[in-house]
Amino acid sequence: MAERVPKAGDLLRWAAVGFHTAALLAALVVPAYAVLDAGGAFFGAGHSASLTGVLxxxxxxxxxxxxxxxxxxxxxxxxxxxxxxxxxxxxxxxxxxxxxxxxxxxxxxxxxxxxxxxxxxxxxxxxxxxxxxxxxxxxxxxxxxxxxxxxxxxxxxxxxxxxxxxxxxxxxxxxxxxxxxxxxxxxxxxxxxxxxxxxxxxxxxxxxxxxxxxxxxxxxxxxxDHGRIGPLLTSVPVMLVLAVLLVVVERRYRLLGEDSxxxxxxxxxxxxxxxxxxxxxxxxxxxxxxxAGTLLVPLVLRLRPLAGLGTAVANLRHELWTTTALAALGATFVVLPAGGLAWAMARGTRLRWLVAAAIILLLAIPAPTVGISLTALLNRPGLLGAAYDSPVVVAIGYFVRFLPIGVLLLIPAVRRTPCELEWAARVDGCDWLGVHRHVRWPALRRDAVLAWLVVVILCFGEVGATMLVVPPGWETTAIRAFTLMHFGVYRDLAVLALLSIGCILLPWGGLVWLLARRRTCES
Amino acid sequence: MRVVAAIMGVVMLVSLLGGCNRKPPDEVIVYTALDRQFSEPILERFAKQTGIQVRTVYDSESTKTIGLVNRIRAEAQRPRCDVFWNNEPVNTIRLKDERLIQRCEPAEAANYPAADRDPEGCWFGFAARARVLLVNTDMVKPDDCPTSVRDLADPRWQGRTGMAKPLFGSTATHVACLFAVLGESEARALLDGFRLNGVQIVGGNKTCAEMVGRGQLAFGLTDTDDAIEEVDAGHPVKVVFPDAGDRQMGTLLLPNTLALVKGCPHPEAGTQLINYLLSAAVEQELAAGPSAQIPLQGAATQSSRVAKLADLRPMPVDFAHAAQIFPTAAKYVEEKFLAP
Missing domain, CATH: 1.10.3720.10 (MetI-like)
Known part of the structure; x- marks a missing residue:
């Protein structure tokens, strides 16, 4: 077991708690802002006239x-x-x-x-x-x-x-x-x-x-042209319905608890x-x-004429790179705090109810609401504005949308880890850092990679929030496809769709390998 | 596991390095409502000629024009867009009325008729499209061919005609112009007629044109750039410039408009781009290209494949008035066409 390093360990512990709390609050700010802003509009007299249609x-x-x-x-x-x-x-x-x-x-x-x-x-x-x-x-x-x-x-x-x-x-x-x-x-x-x-x-x-x-x-x-209050108010009922559904289903079926x-x-x-x-x-x-054939063949047929196909592919290079980079960044943003939050959720620490509430709220929030709230929150002078102007804003949108998925994907890994392992590590003299190094990280790392791959795939297809915040010149493949598909399926869109599947094959291969490896280990 | 982590790290790093470009010393940010396939080559040529990098936000067909206009509004406290290249004038004028665009002086603007630019130098019109009826010639006999937008309310065509969602894009502008030209009550009656006659509301003008080309609709209200593509594709269609008779209201012509956003980060590069886009060469290119836009300035020698400006009978619409009446028209459309 690791040597005891009390001071560094304590510092790291507080840093980790601070990081996870900050990540959770950062993600929660978006639905909280949506609900508060909409609530303020509902009770504020100034907006009442323009909101009659919305209400x-x-x-x-x-x-x-x-x-x-x-x-x-x-x-x-x-x-x-x-x-x-x-x-x-x-x-x-x-x-x-x-x-x-x-x-x-x-x-x-x-x-x-x-x-x-x-x-x-x-x-x-x-x-x-x-x-x-x-x-x-x-x-x-x-x-x-x-x-x-x-x-x-x-x-x-x-x-x-x-x-x-x-x-x-x-x-x-x-x-x-x-x-x-x-x-x-x-x-x-x-x-x-x-x-x-x-x-x-x-x-x-x-x-x-x-x-x-x-x-x-x-x-x-x-x-x-209804500003942001109308759409935010529009999204409140569906958020409430979904949140109630989630609570009812969880209480009835206990999908996340110890007796899952x-x-x-x-x-x-x-x-x-x-x-x-x-x-x-x-x-x-x-x-x-x-x-597969019925879906793929018509698309492949639209690649004709083959002359100039290389140019069509080259024209999409920037979007493909941008999407891959932002999906990877977004998934990293999600997975970094997801492990700690999953642990807090599954092991019943003081953060449990905050994490549970955050997961329910974040799962229930419609994608455009995330985009609208992010625009209102980040489009300000200073550091926030710099983030809004950069492609990082898209990764932040991914973070808000898929953090709950990341946490939910890691909860089974936490539950598979017997509490006795942690107790044994403490008896052997491990401090907080030691427990993390020798018990928690080894227990989570495989599932963390799996969750990362799943979130990359989800980020790759995100449209709703990205559509509203994507900065000029950083269009993702999902946005390009969404704007093109309203014109019908022409060669550019067919190329884009087929290339997107090509890009998905890499994380899919990773998932297949990881799941096959887990199956081998279990057997 | 370590191999997977290493691969993950390398993919991310390479992606970030490949995807990220350093911020260039000179750039211009454009929000353009003109379809990407038509605007992108022109913007790329400008970038090549001047060395100024162009970063563009293209529009989505389903929320055409209005989406970008509202994005400019949402960013008003801290504008990110330099040049707004709109494909119609009404919403540009609305931005001017809200003091969200600023005056600039591109030299090329002088080549355009005074009617096609703002007297205060806040916006500049060029290369127009017309709102037309695209008719499927297999489904409509020559004698029955519609000649007016009022034919959309004709019971003979019940359920067999179509138009784009009138909440967005040039269709929303068309509604506002009808309100301005016909007056509110007559325009409402006309649009109620469309609705009661089962005019199909489809995703966009392009979709509408395609549905006519495929024979799903007998005719539809659309733009010339979408209509001409169906003609070029060899579908059995015919473009009709509606209301071109002596006692009719005329065909709605919608010029593209350019405006410099107030407080934009790159005003000089923005003005340079506006000047470039107003050049006769760009108008000629838009006329000769697949969108077949109609040149407005005398120096552009190329005529559009769809029509010559001189042969048309444009609707005498005051775009400034249409801009003022736009919210009323939009509210009517929202109530009637989006009502539960």
Whole structure:
């Protein structure tokens, strides 16, 4: 164990506490500012005349209905696809299960704007303007791969004993319906929550189809000369609804606590497909190949004529570099404090409730609200203004949006670490620094890399906040694609979408390697 | 694990080094509402010729023009934009009325008619587009061809016509100009007619033109730059300059406008860019290019492929009045076209 260094250790301890608190407060300033500013406007007499349109209850009900339909259809689509594919990948002896999981992981990594370009190139004439159900269905397809992964993990964590007992009295199908699926209810709820949060705070596809969700309305109101108060007030109901949903789901299913169901127990039994084994494998492979082909081929066809393709690629070099750099920077901003905050959250320190409140608020805040608040907070003389003028403002936006994701991704790693390890280290004479060096960091580092890669991927596709704060000359690929896709899918956009997938392959490869390594270590 | 961390570090470092440029000694920041494909080559040429680096914020079609205007408003306390290259005049005039743009004296401005520039030297118009009806010739017989924007309210075409979201871009400007020319009550009645006749509201003018080209709409209200691309693509379409008859209100012509933002960080480079953009060469380039814009100054010898200025019957609209009435028009549109 490390030598005791009391003074340096104490200093570092306070520095670390200060750093984590500052990071948390910095992220919290944005939703807090949004809520306070909107609240001030609500009670302030000066704004009341201009806010009558914004405070229209019918309008809020319409937005709530549209957002509900979009999130509901998206959740339903993702859950249905996730249950089918997740069951096949996690609980059957179907050949090619690993390939299916790899494909789902790749699908989950594809940014929303790239998926939107796929849909546009596939069926530009089918897209119906104003259809909330279609918008939800498209979002559902975007998040179906993620649902497959989450529900696959859920099915793997299902209790083996209960199923085996049930199999004594009933057939496979009945056990699946009556035992396995109810056991996976928390996973289904988790998928619905994840999809709801991502969809309700994003407007990429909603704006394309002119569907008035809260997030789209917040963006539109800001662009419509309503200052920042109107859009901020617009976003308050959805923030409240999402925050209440998060609290209810967490209280009901305890997804984050010590008794969280995420950890797999004994390996669950495998459903033997028998004579359907090969056909099921072929069908799943064909489904994935057909899906990928149907989406990719129209896009590849739009690359013609091939002359000048090199120039088109070269023209996008700056955006690709900018996006990669800013995504890496944003993910680093997120992961640096996320480990400590995850520890505070999972181990019940005094910061726990502050961290929990911050996570809920940050998850619930629509992306345009982050952009609007950042503009109001940072566009001032001095150091803040320097940050606003530089591309760092985009990374700050990523930090605010994805800090909760980073923390949530690291909580399982904290929970996997037995408290006894820390006690043993202290008994052996380790001070605060020693415990961190010998227990906490080794416990978190692998998951920290994983969380970093996931957040890089999320940053890569961020549109809502970036759109409002991106400084001149620092356009990201997501913003370039978002502005281009309203003109239809032409060669530039096809090149951009395909290059974006190329860029995603690197973090995807990292994730595959890390997950495969973890699986090997666990077995 | 260390290898992964090392790769992570190298990727980040290389990305940062590759992505970040040092701040150049001389630069100009442009917010442009003109479509990127048309404005980018011109701005790049300016950068090449002068050595001044141009940093640009391009517009999004879904919140065209208004998004950039509000961004300039949001940054008013600490402006970041030097030159606002708008693709219409009304919102530039609104910025002038709010004292968010400043006077400048580009020499090239003298070559333009007085009507196309601000008498106080705050904004300068050049290279116009027209608001036109793009008609699908497979779906509309020559005898039935629409000749006026009022045909959008004709029950014969119920549910088969389209226009862009009238909250943003040139469509919002068109609505404001209708309010200015027809008067508020007549303009409201006309737009109510559009709405009741099932005019489809689509994502942008480009989308509207594409839908006409594909046969999803019989005709639609759009801009000449979007319409001409459908013509060039060989789709069965025809461009109609609406309301060109003697007793009609005329076709709305919207010049691009240039303005120097008040308190901008690079006023000299900004004025230099405005002067460059007002040159006859740029107007000719915009006329000859894919956007086929209509030159306004006599020195530009190139005529647009869509029309000659002399052949058009422009709508006699007072843009300053349209700018004043814009909030009223926008409020009406928001209530009627965005209402729950």
């Amino acid at each position: 229209n209850v019918r309008r809020w009900l319409t937005l709530l209905e549209n957002t509900g339909v979009v999130c509901g259809v998206a959740g339903l689509t993702a859950v249905v696809a996730g249950i089918c594919l997740g069951l096949l990948a996690a609980r059957t002896d179907m050949p090619g299960r690993r390939a299916l999981v790899g494909a789902a992981l790749l699908g989950a990594c594809v940014p929303v704007y790239v998926s939107a370009v796929f849909f546009l190139s596939l069926a530009p004439t089918l897209l119906g303007f104003g259809s909330a159900a279609l918008c939800g269905f498209l979002y559902g397809l975007v998040y179906a791969p993620l649902a497959t992964l989450v529900l696959g993990a859920t099915f793997r964590a299902a209790g083996r004993e209960l199923e085996e007992l049930a199999l004594l009295d009933a057939g496979r199908a009945k056990v699946l319906l009556r035992v396995t699926l109810p056991q996976a209810a928390w996973g289904i709820v988790a998928v619905v929550m994840i999809v709801t949060l991502f969809v309700a705070t994003d407007f990429t596809i909603a704006d394309l189809l002119i569907v008035r969700t809260f997030s789209e309305e917040c963006y539109t109101q800001y662009q419509l 169901p995420w950890e797999a127990g004994a390996k669950p039994s495998t459903l033997a497909l028998r004579r359907w084994r090969i056909p099921a494998g072929v069908a799943a492979g064909a489904l994935v190949a057909a899906g």
